[in-house]
Amino acid sequence: MSTIIEARGLTRRFGDLRAVDGADFKVESGSVVGLIGPNGAGKTTLLRSLLGLCKYDGELDVLGCHPLRDRAKLMEQVCFIADTAVLPRWMKVIQLLDYVSGIHPRFDRSQAEAFLRDTDVGLNRRIRDLSKGMMVQLHLAMVMAIDAKLLILDEPTLGLDILFRKRFFEQLISDYYDGERTIIISTHQVEEVQHILTDVSFIDHGKMVLSRSMESIDEDFVQLDAVGEDAERAMGIPHLGAQSILGGKSIIYEDVDRASLEPLGKLRTPSIADLFVAIMGGEK
Numbered sequence: 001m002s003t004i005i006e007a008r009g010l011t012r013r014f015g016d017l018r019a020v021d022g023a024d025f026k027v028e029s030g031s032v033v034g035l036i037g038p039n040g041a042g043k044t045t046l047l048r049s050l051l052g053l054c055k056y057d058g059e060l061d062v063l064g065c066h067p068l069r070d071r072a073k074l075m076e077q078v079c080f081i082a083d084t085a086v087l088p089r090w091m092k093v094i095q096l097l098d099y100v101s102g103i104h105p106r107f108d109r110s111q112a113e114a115f116l117r118d119t120d121v122g123l124n125r126r127i128r129d130l131s132k133g134m135m136v137q138l139h140l141a142m143v144m145a146i147d148a149k150l151l152i153l154d155e156p157t158l159g160l161d162i163l164f165r166k167r168f169f170e171q172l173i174s175d176y177y178d179g180e181r182t183i184i185i186s187t188h189q190v191e192e193v194q195h196i197l198t199d200v201s202f203i204d205h206g207k208m209v210l211s212r213s214m215e216s217i218d219e220d221f222v223q224l225d226a227v228g229e230d231a232e233r234a235m236g237i238p239h240l241g242a243q244s245i246l247g248g249k250s251i252i253y254e255d256v257d258r259a260s261l262e263p264l265g266k267l268r269t270p271s272i273a274d275l276f277v278a279i280m281g282g283e284k
């Protein structure tokens with residue numbers, strides 16, 4: 001594995017606001033990173049910085065490129081879907097396939113057509129006549145058919161129904177991910193992506209508040225469901241956050257002696273969603 005993204009003190013200011021605020025992080029090749037954060041946390045701004053789409057302060061290296069200075073070179077190796085899918089609305093789907101085949105050397109047209117066969121997006125439909133969800137399906141099919149080292153997806157499944165969202169994440173892993181490509185996904189659908197991630201990063205008010213591998217989450221955090229007096233005792237042990245459950249509390253701890261918790265209730269690894277709530281402001 002090699003490091004393909006390295007950021008030190010990455011900062012993006014809008015006037016007095018620091019949308020990304022001194023972020024330090026690394027991404028290794030072959031990882032599938034979930035970028036999770038509340039509305040306005042800085043996810044889109046961070047992703048746009050990686051792509052050289054906005055100015056920033058600090059040090060940033062993406063695939064050996066300086067995103068602002070080497071943007072053309074970077075774009076040969078990166079694919080990106082913004083949360084607002086912009087496709088030429090006046091084209092027919094088949095014309096879009098012709099167009100991208102013509103301009104993108106790494107585009108595999110037959111693969112894009114195969115992805116589209118699983119959808120209701122007909123090749124002769126005009127793009128402006130597609131529903132919002134179908135437009136996203138088309139955009140995803142085009143992007144997944146491009147052989148890129150780094151795929152950046154900003155809220156890729158926004159506006160899609162649950163069946164397509166599930167199918168999309170499955171397809172991304174079974175048909176696109178090859179163990180070498182790197183994928184960064186920003187999403188609010190935490191539960192739906194959790195099983196495909198190798199790493200997760202939480203961002204809040206522009207700051208990276210957690211960056212871990214999924215394996216280390218398993219090792220470092222534990223969640224206890226306790227009821228009655230056991231819950232009260234468990235709340236006395238320093239914890240990250242807690243939620244009320246029927247008759248007691250569900251409490252998340254970091255680096256805790258698990259043997260001391262075992263007599264108090266049921267232990268498990270927290271889901272990313274529960275960990276997010278605990279770190280971002282669950283009941284303490």
Ligand SMILES: Nc1ncnc2c1ncn2[C@@H]1O[C@H](COP(=O)(O)OP(=O)(O)OP(=O)(O)O)[C@@H](O)[C@H]1O
Nearest residue numbers: 014017018019037038039040041042043044045046
């Ligand atoms: N062009 C801009 N000018 C001024 N402020 C901006 C601009 N773009 C983003 N911001 C601000 O930067 C902050 C981070 O925005 P960003 O879009 O990166 O958040 P996000 O995590 O992607 O949010 P969401 O989940 O709601 O899409 C917000 O406070 C936003 O208002």
